[in-house]
Amino acid sequence: MIDLKTMTITKLHNHLKAGDFSVKQIVDAYLKNITEKDGEIHAFLEVFDVAEQVARAQKMFDEGKATLLTGVPIAVKDNILIEGHTVSAASKMLENYVATYSGTAIKKLADAGAVFIGRTNMDEFAMGSSTENSAFGPTKNPYDTSRVPGGSSGGSAAAVAMDGALVALGSDTAGSVRQPAAFCGVVGLKTTYGSISRHGLIALGSSLDQIGPVTKCVEDAEIVFSFMKGHDPLDSTTIPDAAYADKQNSKMCQVRPPGLTIGVPRSLVEGQGIDTDVRKNFEETIERLKKLGHKIVDIELPHVKYSLPAYYIMLPGEASSNLARFDGMKYGLYVGGEKLLGDYLETRGAGFGPEPRRRILLGTYVLSSGYYDAFYNKSQEVRRLIAKDFEDAWQTVDVIITPTTPTPPFKLGEKTQDPVSMYLADVFTVPSNIAGIPTISVPCGTVEREGKSLPLGVQFFASHCREDILFKIGKQFSGEAV
Numbered sequence: 001m002i003d004l005k006t007m008t009i010t011k012l013h014n015h016l017k018a019g020d021f022s023v024k025q026i027v028d029a030y031l032k033n034i035t036e037k038d039g040e041i042h043a044f045l046e047v048f049d050v051a052e053q054v055a056r057a058q059k060m061f062d063e064g065k066a067t068l069l070t071g072v073p074i075a076v077k078d079n080i081l082i083e084g085h086t087v088s089a090a091s092k093m094l095e096n097y098v099a100t101y102s103g104t105a106i107k108k109l110a111d112a113g114a115v116f117i118g119r120t121n122m123d124e125f126a127m128g129s130s131t132e133n134s135a136f137g138p139t140k141n142p143y144d145t146s147r148v149p150g151g152s153s154g155g156s157a158a159a160v161a162m163d164g165a166l167v168a169l170g171s172d173t174a175g176s177v178r179q180p181a182a183f184c185g186v187v188g189l190k191t192t193y194g195s196i197s198r199h200g201l202i203a204l205g206s207s208l209d210q211i212g213p214v215t216k217c218v219e220d221a222e223i224v225f226s227f228m229k230g231h232d233p234l235d236s237t238t239i240p241d242a243a244y245a246d247k248q249n250s251k252m253c254q255v256r257p258p259g260l261t262i263g264v265p266r267s268l269v270e271g272q273g274i275d276t277d278v279r280k281n282f283e284e285t286i287e288r289l290k291k292l293g294h295k296i297v298d299i300e301l302p303h304v305k306y307s308l309p310a311y312y313i314m315l316p317g318e319a320s321s322n323l324a325r326f327d328g329m330k331y332g333l334y335v336g337g338e339k340l341l342g343d344y345l346e347t348r349g350a351g352f353g354p355e356p357r358r359r360i361l362l363g364t365y366v367l368s369s370g371y372y373d374a375f376y377n378k379s380q381e382v383r384r385l386i387a388k389d390f391e392d393a394w395q396t397v398d399v400i401i402t403p404t405t406p407t408p409p410f411k412l413g414e415k416t417q418d419p420v421s422m423y424l425a426d427v428f429t430v431p432s433n434i435a436g437i438p439t440i441s442v443p444c445g446t447v448e449r450e451g452k453s454l455p456l457g458v459q460f461f462a463s464h465c466r467e468d469i470l471f472k473i474g475k476q477f478s479g480e481a482v
């Protein structure tokens with residue numbers, strides 16, 4: 001009997017290596033779950049025919065060439081290119097677009113023998129915090145199907161939570177891996193900007209995007225990251241070599257948990273709109289960390305409160321520029337109109353849903369001549385101040401914590417009419433994308449709502465290239481072997 005509930009990458013690997021079951025048996029067990037549950041949850045936009053990948057993975061085991069990821073079923077957010085498969089970004093614009101190459105992270109995982117099981121639902125072009133902005137209908141939270149799974153990688157988080165895959169990939173521009181991970185009771189990792197190649201990720205905000213894993217445990221996130229990371233000549237923003245990481249490491253090489261100093265940005269976590277149960281859970285989380293031997297101190301990050309407003313200037317600017325390529329000529333949808341301008345208007349009018357349109361309008365405005373300095377440039381100045389707040393904080397603390405989300409999973413439809421309240425769902429996750437630093441969301445208990453237990457997450461922040469600290473404290477906090 002294969003127990004998927006408690007499965008981890010290491011356990012799976014040991015079972016496959018010992019011959020307790022075959023790659024096909026394990027993949028079939030996940031596929032069965034998808035068949036049984038996905039009619040209601042709608043985590044997947046497509047489930048792949050995996051026969052060839054399964055045979056290849058099994059061969060790697062048989063020939064003694066298996067890696068830890070060989071045979072591991074991985075679901076992939078529908079904005080990451082896998083050669084030969086449709087990649088729609090959950091948009092009508094790319095509904096029938098087939099990827100002509102695989103992203104670098106995908107290639108690395110494929111080389112390691114991973115089995116890509118299907119593509120997962122998301123907010124259109126990764127814009128949203130609930131997966132309700134998908135052009136193909138929302139995903140539901142496996143813990144309570146009247147609630148959202150979070151977004152924009154809601155399909156990926158729901159897929160792992162319902163055991164439709166052991167691992168899923170998401171993309172995180174302002175929280176889209178961590179926020180849905182928190183809402184679905186799983187682990188979500190956003191690594192240092194530039195640590196994982198963005199080649200083959202459909203761009204949203206190029207200075208903020210990172211691909212990241214959603215997993216059942218912290219160790220699994222660490223394993224997947226170790227396979228995906230690294231410099232890539234096809235992404236000039238990847239960190240060039242190990243020297244930078246080493247420099248960061250030597251700055252804080254004294255870190256040996258237990259015994260970290262953990263900073264709590266009080267005025268941020270006690271700000272408006274934070275649910276009382278989330279606050280209570282956060283205080284309990286702090287107590288747990290103290291019991292584990294860590295020192296908790298209050299800190300100030302004076303400019304971090306401007307993260308969300310700065311993000312909603314810089315992101316639409318970058319998004320409007322990235323989405324300009326969808327003009328009916330190069331990729332995906334084409335709707336003919338009168339003359340060339342008519343083609344553009346018809347295609348873009350038919351292809352983009354309301355949220356991309358809203359951001360294109362905003363973004364075009366903040367980048368326009370005469371307004372660029374007042375808006376986009378200003379947001380970059382604020383960004384520098386926010387990054388500096390974190391740099392200053394690392395002088396006195398090793399890790400910073402906040403809740404991952406200000407509320408538990410909310411109801412489907414609750415925030416769709418009010419974009420600003422939807423934007424506020426990212427209040428704790430945006431700052432790390434702005435500063436480019438790594439963060440991990442780890443499950444930290446549940447709250448009761450209408451007789452259902454809903455998951456919450458705590459978020460750990462570390463300095464650039466210090467994912468190792470996040471893994472150590474994350475594992476210790478979750479009771480995993482450190």
Ligand code: GLN
Binds near residue numbers: 175204426
């Ligand atoms: N909610 C954020 C947005 O809508 C998250 C984006 C993301 O991380 N992809 O922009």
